[in-house]
Amino acid sequence: MAVCDALLAKAIEVNCEEPIVPGLEANGIIINREDIDFGASEFADNSVNVLKSIALKTGAKAYKVAQAGNTPFTGTQTTMEAGTYHNTFTNDVSVVVLDNGPEVCSEIIDKLASGEFVMVLENKHKGLTNTNKGDAAFQIFGWYQGLKASEITNEKYSEDTDGGWLTTLEETKAPKSGMFVYAGSYDATKELIDSLVA
Amino acid sequence: MEQIQTILEELRGLAVNYSLTPLLKRRIEELHLKITGYVFYPTRCGDCYRDAAILCYNTLKKTNTMAQEKKFLLKRGILLQPEFGKGKFYTRLTLTDELAMEYLTKNPADVYKFEKVDKDFVANIGKEKPQAAEVVNDTPKEQKPQEVAFKGGKKSKK
Numbered sequence: 402m403a404v405c406d407a408l409l410a411k412a413i414e415v416n417c418e419e420p421i422v423p424g425l426e427a428n429g430i431i432i433n434r435e436d437i438d439f440g441a442s443e444f445a446d447n448s449v450n451v452l453k454s455i456a457l458k459t460g461a462k463a464y465k466v467a468q469a470g471n472t473p474f475t476g477t478q479t480t481m482e483a484g485t486y487h488n489t490f491t492n493d494v495s496v497v498v499l500d501n502g503p504e505v506c507s508e509i510i511d512k513l514a515s516g517e518f519v520m521v522l523e524n525k526h527k528g529l530t531n532t533n534k535g536d537a538a539f540q541i542f543g544w545y546q547g548l549k550a551s552e553i554t555n556e557k558y559s560e561d562t563d564g565g566w567l568t569t570l571e572e573t574k575a576p577k578s579g580m581f582v583y584a585g586s587y588d589a590t591k592e593l594i595d596s597l598v599a
Numbered sequence: 600m601e602q603i604q605t606i607l608e609e610l611r612g613l614a615v616n617y618s619l620t621p622l623l624k625r626r627i628e629e630l631h632l633k634i635t636g637y638v639f640y641p642t643r644c645g646d647c648y649r650d651a652a653i654l655c656y657n658t659l660k661k662t663n664t665m666a667q668e669k670k671f672l673l674k675r676g677i678l679l680q681p682e683f684g685k686g687k688f689y690t691r692l693t694l695t696d697e698l699a700m701e702y703l704t705k706n707p708a709d710v711y712k713f714e715k716v717d718k719d720f721v722a723n724i725g726k727e728k729p730q731a732a733e734v735v736n737d738t739p740k741e742q743k744p745q746e747v748a749f750k751g752g753k754k755s756k757k
Contacts, residue, residue: 454676456675596691
């Protein structure tokens, strides 16, 4: 059994070369957690917070999630939860479904309500001046515990959704503050993400 | 050739059809797979099926052949970088059968990264090596090992 240390390993500084910018890009992907081939997925050699591949089982695919507006996936956040023996993180991802109807309800909303998912979203802050150029771009949510719906609402006179669906997916007790996907370069990672939905 | 012309005509009709029935949509999905080699996944965009028909039409007109089924297919989300340090990488969309065979010959343990493989090729990866060695060592088999052994023995004594 290993001794898990909690020693700070890097100075806390302001990134002057590439100042952090808020927000997420409008397009992400969602995967049914059951479809992930954990045996073929791999962590990066030098970081436990980075996956270098997310393999899917035979025949399975990921789905695109497109958002509209100036603040896509608004409400997405990570918060720490204090625990008895160790602290964990809760990830919340908000997804707006700007549509409604029998197909939307049966194939999207009902599935979101009872399924378990993993999402990959692209940060606007990409870390292009990092040693591993672009390794901060693609962040993964739900890898450890899966994202489950914590709130789904359809307010007919909503000013924000215009009668569409507002869903919040939540992952609780994640042991890591952030998980990223990085395949050696930004372009390679983008190709990898694209191959998940192809 | 006639068959391709027929399909082109059919696609042209589908591309301008503004009231596609579920049956016609399934036909577009089927043709998309046959022509491009990839499964068509519709988005919620109203024109996506007609766009797919146009894409198929243009592809078929350009290539004049249906897509050949790949013998090797990577799992989704796997990225192969055959040579470390080089910028070339391949996903299931870009990996050709030839590259897959070359990669698997060098890295037979990575077969788990593939969703589909040519089983005969994979079964023969290890077996090919001794055959190749025999062809390269074309010199008389009995003399060469003796010579090497003799030289090696002499050097070690000194």
